[in-house]
Amino acid sequence: MQVPLFPLNVVLFPGGPLPLRIFESRYIDMISERMRNEGPFGVVLIRDGVEAGGPAATFGIGTLARITDFYQGSDGLLGVTAIGEQRFRLLDTERAGDGLNIGTIEVIPDEVAVPLPGGAEPLAEILSSVLDDLGKLYETLPRQLDDAGWVANRFIEILPIRLDQKQALLEDNDPLARLELVREVLNSVKPAVGDE
Numbered sequence: 781m782q783v784p785l786f787p788l789n790v791v792l793f794p795g796g797p798l799p800l801r802i803f804e805s806r807y808i809d810m811i812s813e814r815m816r817n818e819g820p821f822g823v824v825l826i827r828d829g830v831e832a833g834g835p836a837a838t839f840g841i842g843t844l845a846r847i848t849d850f851y852q853g854s855d856g857l858l859g860v861t862a863i864g865e866q867r868f869r870l871l872d873t874e875r876a877g878d879g880l881n882i883g884t885i886e887v888i889p890d891e892v893a894v895p896l897p898g899g900a901e902p903l904a905e906i907l908s909s910v911l912d913d914l915g916k917l918y919e920t921l922p923r924q925l926d927d928a929g930w931v932a933n934r935f936i937e938i939l940p941i942r943l944d945q946k947q948a949l950l951e952d953n954d955p956l957a958r959l960e961l962v963r964e965v966l967n968s969v970k971p972a973v974g975d976e
Contacts, residue, residue, distance in 0.1 A: 784883075787838050794867060795864055795933060795934075799859070823864070824883075825838060826838055844868055847861070863921075868883075868885040871883075893929065900928070903959070908925055911923070928955045929959075932949075935965075936961075949961065
C-alpha cells in the first residue's frame with residue numbers, strides 16, 4: 781500500500797485527533813486529493829530535519845490519519861482536523877516531483893482492546909475531566925474509557941512527554957505497560973507551591 785506522508789514533530793496515536801494548519805502547496809494538494817478520494821495519509825515523526833521546506837528523515841512506525849474536518853483560517857491558511865487510524869510500518873519512501881514523500885507501508889494489525897485493570901478507574905475519571913476541559917478537539921471524540929490502550933494513548937498525547945518517548949510508546953504493543961507509564965508520570969508530578 782502506498783500513501784502520501786506528512787512528516788511532523790508530532791506523534792499521532794490511533795484514535796487521537798490531529799489539528800493541522802497547512803501552507804505548503806504540496807500538502808494543500810495532498811489534502812485536497814485525500815479529501816476527494818476519502819483516503820488516509822501517513823503521519824510520521826521527524827527524526828532529523830524540519831517540517832517545512834526541505835526533506836526530513838523520519839521514524840519507521842507511523843499512524844494513518846483520515847480528515848474529519850477542514851476550514852479556511854482568517855489568515856488564509858487551510859485548517860484541517862484528522863483522526864488517527866491504524867499504525868503502519870514504513871517499508872520504503874520515494875520523493876515526488878513536488879517534494880511530497882510517498883511511503884510504501886505495511887499496516888500493523890489493530891491492538892486488541894484490553895479492559896481497564898482494577899484500580900485504574902481514577903485514571904479514566906481524570907482523563908474524562910481533562911478531555912472535557914480541552915474543548916473542541918476532543919469533544920466529538922468517541923470515548924472508550926474502559927479500554928486501557930485508549931486511556932493510555934490519550935494521556936500520552938497530552939502529557940509533557942518527550943517526542944522520542946512518545947514514539948517508543950507508539951511502537952509498544954502492550955497497552956497495560958503504556959498505562960503503567962502514564963500512572964508513573966502522573967505520580968511524579970509535584971504539586972505547585974501553594975497547592976499542597
